[in-house]
Amino acid sequence: MENNLKKVALIGQPNVGKSSLFNRLANKRIAIVSDIAGTTRDIKKHQIEILDRSALLLDTGGIDETNDEIFSNVKNKAIKTAKEADIILFMVDGKNIPDDKDKELFYELQRLGKELALVVNKIDNDKELERLWEFFEFGISDENLFGISVSHNRGTKTLYEWIYKHLPENPETVAKLEEEKRRKELEDEFFEDEFENDEDFSIEGLEKLDEEEVIDDTSINVAIIGRVNVGKSSILNSLVGMERSVVSSIAGTTIDPVDETFSYKDKNITFVDTAGLRRRGSIEGIEKYALMRTKEMLEKANVALVVLDASRELTDLDEKIAGLVDEYGLGTIIVLNKWDENMDTFQKIEEEVRRRFRFLSYAPIIAVSAKTGRSIDRLKDKIVEIFDNYTQRIPTSQLNKVIEEAVIRHSLPSPNGAYLRIYYSTQFSTRPPRIALVMNKPQLLHYSYKRYLINFLREKFNFEGTPIHVIARGKHDKMGDEEYLER
Incomplete structure (x- = not known):
């Protein structure tokens, strides 16, 4: 279904309000919203409906000219997403004067030949609306320039009408x-x-x-959960066969859950790469939202991959996270990642896992290496098998x-x-x-x-x-x- 929808990409520098607009268009709080610049690091997708027309909305990470490992990856992903989109909403901060960086990015997007709107956010009142004239420096036409305030829901109706005009009539809608x-x-x-x-x-x-x-037995929703930095994003990328999540050695890189759907053995498998979970005392700022989001994803999932780091000792936190899966009654696979970094025998580690996770005695254990690709195909097969058992x-x-x-x-x-x-x-x-x-x-x-x-x-x-x-x-x-x- 997603492949038939027109794609609308939100592009812009960090902290201009992309995630807030994403939530407004989606009519629900999906993206994590924070005053911290760079909160969104991965591409987030959601099907939206404006009256009787549908589109696939893509929220990208903030584009920031820096040598930082994470943001350099995010910029590449955002530009790539813009190239694949049909409609681009380029967002800027209306509290600031237009800068050369915004103009350079806008001109790069303009050369793509896509439907392009310049969305000036944080125009909170009529007095601030006067500053909108400054943004005609971008060379944008009046009909493609929008002054809005997402937080005050001001000016968004006109933007919705513009998006609606560029969407095809009577598209099919998803009925999950x-x-x-x-x-x-x-x-x-x-x-x-x-x-x-x-x-x-x-x-x-x-x-x-x-x-x-x-009951539809062709759609599988898979939640990937585990402690911070156990390799959930790497496993997702190996399963999907592409670099879908931003991967870095910095713990907690994934904040928003990232989803990706692909077909395998006559099944449509949607992976949700949930944010890493820390101890409760360590949850600060946006990470508390990530914990909430993980639980919400488990509510929608059929199968859960409980990812453990085979190169390190198991902890009480591993047990608590696995307990979430048991609480939601999901089909479950225990995945031992980074198997190539541990010389212990599988039997030894399996005994320790079974001792600590007695409540998941029914869950198979698979040792994989996201780095080398070891047993990734076997894991795909096992996901389908467990889902069949779960739905029989x-x-x-x-x-x-x-x-x-x-x-x-x-x-x-x-x-x-x-x-x-x-x-x-x-x-x-x-x-x-x-x-x-x-x-x-x-x-x-x-x-x-x-x-x-x-x-x-x-x-x-x-x-x-x-x-x-x-x-x-x-x-x-x-x-x-x-x-x-x-x-």
């Missing part, structure tokens, strides 16, 4: 949120309608419902047969002499797999027996890399949100 909404509606209908009237409910009806619920639905007849076999092998406990009985079981949703045990006294089923059933299911079906939620409920019970937390 509608798909997720539909999935939730199907779950609600299942419990409110079918289970509420369980006198007429049957296993055959469950199987029919399984067939009717259709076990037919009700098979599931009931396996649960019955598990109960025969290890009978249900009888707490205080109470007789427990499982009437039937069904997988009522995926992502992750959620299984309901419909029984006579669900509140008496001990957690340890649920764990036994989960392990038994793993023996019979391929659930590698995915958590399994087992919920015990009575015939007339309704599903509560807290029950989703049970594993």
Whole structure:
């Protein structure tokens, strides 16, 4: 879908308000906004809608003439992005007089022959609007010059109208949120309608419902998380096959999450390279926003790559970060990066990881080297495999047969002499797999027996890399949100 949209690039020096305008156009706070110059370091993309027309908005890092390692990379990326764009919004700071650097950059963009607007930001009132005349020095026409104030939402309507005029009519729009909404509606209908009237409910009806619920199984959202400087950006670049994120030896280079979508084995895989996480006491300024953004990305992800530095000892912070993945119930792969820098045996490191990450016992461990490309293709294959496990639905007849076999092998406990009985079981949703045990006294089923059933299911079906939620409920019970937390 993105390939069919016209691209609108935001270009300009640091701290002129590009990220603020990006957020305004996107109608949500996506880019990190800060008074610190150079906050945005990577190219950020988001599909926007202006009335009935769509575009792909690209927010670039601030262009700064400096020998600094990060900003020299950012400038190259920003110019490259401008060349690939259809429409360029060149932003300048209206509080300052036009300078030669801005003019030089503007003329370089002008030679590209693209639709080009000069956007003068921070024009907060009518008096400041008078300074707009100074920017005609750029040789820009009146219809392509805009004086705005993003923070005061002043003058933006005219800019939107100009962008709208240069977009094609009636483009297709992405419906991922509608798909997720539909999935939730199907779950609600299942419990409110079918289970509420369980006198007429049957296993055959469950199987029919399984067939009717259709969920897109071609789009994978992958969150990449880990401590600062463990190599998340390098892994992303190796997986995508290009230098997508700004990579440097300076810890914390990635602040905004960076996403990239590509096709692999009939799947559309979107990687989100989340900002590195520090200890809470070290989170200052814009990094606290990065932590918030990481959690937001995990909410949208299907699969998570927990990246660990194989060349260093594991820490308590590694465990806390991995705990976020467990909290959000994602398909999970543990990735040991910088494997080429550690001479210890894989078995030794694997034992340490398993000891510290018992709650992710279902997650496979893959040792890679982003530097040399070792096992990167294997990691791609494993992402697809884990996603298939995460989205699979076990037919009700098979599931009931396996649960019955598990109960025969290890009978249900009888707490205080109470007789427990499982009437039937069904997988009522995926992502992750959620299984309901419909029984006579669900509140008496001990957690340890649920764990036994989960392990038994793993023996019979391929659930590698995915958590399994087992919920015990009575015939007339309704599903509560807290029950989703049970594993």
